[in-house]
Amino acid sequence: MVSLADLSLGTSARVRAVDGPRAFRRRLLEMGLVPGTDVKIVTVAPLGDPLQIEVRGGQWSIRRAEAAQIQVDADRVAGAAKP
Amino acid sequence: MSDAHCEPGAPDAAPAGGGRPTLLLAGNPNVGKTTLFNALTGATAKVSNYPGITVDKRSGELPLPGGVIASLVDLPGTYSLNARSAEEQIAFDALTASPDAVIVCLDATQLARSAYLLAQIQELGERCVVALTMVDEAKDATPDVPALRALLGCEVVAVTARTGHGLPELRAAIDRALRRDGAPVWRWTPSAALRARLDAMRSAVPSLDDARALWALTCIDGEDELEVAPELRAAALANRIDRDQDDEGVLARWAWLDREIGKIVVKQVDRALTQRVDRVLLHRALGGMVFATVMTVMFMALFTWSEPAIDLVDRAFKWLGGELRGVLGEGVFTDFLVDGVIGGVGSVMVFLPQILLLFLFLGFLEDCGYLARVAYLMDRIMRTMNLHGRAFVPMLSGFACAVPAILATRTMERRRDRILTMMVVPLMTCSARLPVYTLVIAALIPGSYLTQALLMVGMYVFSVVTALAAAWIMSKTVKPLKAKRLPFLIELPPYRLPRWRDVLRMMWNKSSVFLREAGTVILGCSIALWALLYFPRELPAGHKDYAALIEAAPTDEAKTALEDERSALQLANSYGGRLGHAIEPAIAPLGFDWKIGVGIIGAFAAREVFVSTLGIVYAVGGDADEESESLREALRGAYTPLMGLSLMIFFALACQCMSTLAVVKRETGGYRWPAFLFGYMTVLAWTVSFLVYQGGKLLGFG
Numbered sequence: 001m002v003s004l005a006d007l008s009l010g011t012s013a014r015v016r017a018v019d020g021p022r023a024f025r026r027r028l029l030e031m032g033l034v035p036g037t038d039v040k041i042v043t044v045a046p047l048g049d050p051l052q053i054e055v056r057g058g059q060w061s062i063r064r065a066e067a068a069q070i071q072v073d074a075d076r077v078a079g080a081a082k083p
Numbered sequence: 084m085s086d087a088h089c090e091p092g093a094p095d096a097a098p099a100g101g102g103r104p105t106l107l108l109a110g111n112p113n114v115g116k117t118t119l120f121n122a123l124t125g126a127t128a129k130v131s132n133y134p135g136i137t138v139d140k141r142s143g144e145l146p147l148p149g150g151v152i153a154s155l156v157d158l159p160g161t162y163s164l165n166a167r168s169a170e171e172q173i174a175f176d177a178l179t180a181s182p183d184a185v186i187v188c189l190d191a192t193q194l195a196r197s198a199y200l201l202a203q204i205q206e207l208g209e210r211c212v213v214a215l216t217m218v219d220e221a222k223d224a225t226p227d228v229p230a231l232r233a234l235l236g237c238e239v240v241a242v243t244a245r246t247g248h249g250l251p252e253l254r255a256a257i258d259r260a261l262r263r264d265g266a267p268v269w270r271w272t273p274s275a276a277l278r279a280r281l282d283a284m285r286s287a288v289p290s291l292d293d294a295r296a297l298w299a300l301t302c303i304d305g306e307d308e309l310e311v312a313p314e315l316r317a318a319a320l321a322n323r324i325d326r327d328q329d330d331e332g333v334l335a336r337w338a339w340l341d342r343e344i345g346k347i348v349v350k351q352v353d354r355a356l357t358q359r360v361d362r363v364l365l366h367r368a369l370g371g372m373v374f375a376t377v378m379t380v381m382f383m384a385l386f387t388w389s390e391p392a393i394d395l396v397d398r399a400f401k402w403l404g405g406e407l408r409g410v411l412g413e414g415v416f417t418d419f420l421v422d423g424v425i426g427g428v429g430s431v432m433v434f435l436p437q438i439l440l441l442f443l444f445l446g447f448l449e450d451c452g453y454l455a456r457v458a459y460l461m462d463r464i465m466r467t468m469n470l471h472g473r474a475f476v477p478m479l480s481g482f483a484c485a486v487p488a489i490l491a492t493r494t495m496e497r498r499r500d501r502i503l504t505m506m507v508v509p510l511m512t513c514s515a516r517l518p519v520y521t522l523v524i525a526a527l528i529p530g531s532y533l534t535q536a537l538l539m540v541g542m543y544v545f546s547v548v549t550a551l552a553a554a555w556i557m558s559k560t561v562k563p564l565k566a567k568r569l570p571f572l573i574e575l576p577p578y579r580l581p582r583w584r585d586v587l588r589m590m591w592n593k594s595s596v597f598l599r600e601a602g603t604v605i606l607g608c609s610i611a612l613w614a615l616l617y618f619p620r621e622l623p624a625g626h627k628d629y630a631a632l633i634e635a636a637p638t639d640e641a642k643t644a645l646e647d648e649r650s651a652l653q654l655a656n657s658y659g660g661r662l663g664h665a666i667e668p669a670i671a672p673l674g675f676d677w678k679i680g681v682g683i684i685g686a687f688a689a690r691e692v693f694v695s696t697l698g699i700v701y702a703v704g705g706d707a708d709e710e711s712e713s714l715r716e717a718l719r720g721a722y723t724p725l726m727g728l729s730l731m732i733f734f735a736l737a738c739q740c741m742s743t744l745a746v747v748k749r750e751t752g753g754y755r756w757p758a759f760l761f762g763y764m765t766v767l768a769w770t771v772s773f774l775v776y777q778g779g780k781l782l783g784f785g
Contacts, residue, residue: 047463059575
């Protein structure tokens, strides 16, 4: 099982499921991180945490512990990364 | 007055009829909502507070075609109507209170995400008018407006608030929408299981419709902090839904958005610039350097560059007081006007330079997109103390002054994060503590210049360590401040050129709110404190006849000495002086006598007043400053180095500042948190000073 926190910098993956407490899950789902969505690790903060992720063209900051709640299909890498 | 939004308008009131139509402006954060609001309402915009919650409520007048004036309320930016706290609930409550129409901002560069909010609003049955923003940024990726109109089933107008483009069309569209009926638009059908829950809710609380029932089911779970009617809460808790039912609406709305918006948005917006800038600003080494530079400039501005302006305000009020004294002549009433009222107004106005500067910086950094990156860069450090990444700027500002720093906590969304930051910001070594430290170190701490300098640096380090430790301890022990498992999900918006008009307007709004609401409290306290240290004037019987002695004084020096002696006796005899005597037993274990007690009371007006109050008590004149050699001599004769250390620690930890308390009262909307702040800091200060002084004595110092 691969989570978003396991991805390396610059890689993309497709969301399979979002776990975690109810309010947390809904917040992620509502911002569009629903199963089937492509997500990319854009940068890692200088101190190693949080991560900058790209979802649907928007940039978000998410903590590693939270990213670990997002299961992804790493082998089903999303379409071509933007230049 | 545009208070029409307070009256719950009849749901289908004809817009041209009796009352003003009430309009709401809704949208995600960072979609240009505030710029649009400013452009629509112009000079009529005003800022107030939502009752009970310190969230800015912007409202203003919106002229519609045909001479009708509508009142427009800018809702807090939100991604969804689902709420966990009273603050997030504002948008839902306002939408439920039957507005006449809702203007929803859709970001042309983030269409699907912003349309999610619109879908929720349409489920409520509101008449919606879509303002398509950021079209200048989307350029050729701008979605087709007629197609969007057909898809969403409501008016859609592309606007560029910066230039005013599209605003007349938006007004006309609002006018047209007001003449139509609103009806709930649902793009998905609840499953049988969810349907059963919705029906159960509606039979328990008959006033609910499906959308409101769904909101209650998804938001109320016993761990929320919502303010809802007890029967609604009871019904929602009796009809708990499972995870699948919870997800149903969200997934269905996104399925619809992905399918339909995907047809309209054919081209992705070019974000190459933001990506390139981020590669530098969020870079491991470069990003850190830029961050350090930006923060240093901001800190210098607050700490150093504001100095001339503060000085100017100070001198202006001194000059005004002096002039007035000249006109009115000596007397109790003159003293009241000059020292009490004008001095009090001055002590409020003196905060303005730093507040204006800080909000100029904050507004600029927020609007260009960097403030969110500050939170991103600092999260790892701040999180260790259970503080929000955005708490960094207020904490740093606290080195200059706690008052603007506390006002700056508003950049955090959550009340818990804001209050925790407010509770620790006053521990940072503010610039008003400097004169006290300077005086005490110079007068009482022996040793070379280097030891003295190191001690000063030590006081700064001490304050940072205590503030961080206090944040950590409070987040573990004080229930409302406990860290909750909420996602730290911050949008890093695209970099944009700030609009100066918006920045300046925000700066002015913040400052005027400070003057109006905190300023009045500070003024009242100043006058009370003045009276405490002024009355009674008569010296008890048995004292020298100072009036006659001063009259007969042979030289000016002798005259000044006698006047200073009289001032010292008057202060000692004042209610404040008596209070200083009264608290002496409580502060004696810290090494303080009643004179220090009077100084501590005087320092309530502002910590640096401690110096001038001691100047009066020690009869070296009220104009003594921390550089005064005679004051240093007097202290050297009376106190030990150990007592000096104890005094500095007391000043570092005690909340000896009525302005801080006044601002916390305003920002938290009550007396509970300022009382807590004053209480815990006083106890902390007393305890640590006690340990230092008594421990030092045991070890043979002092």
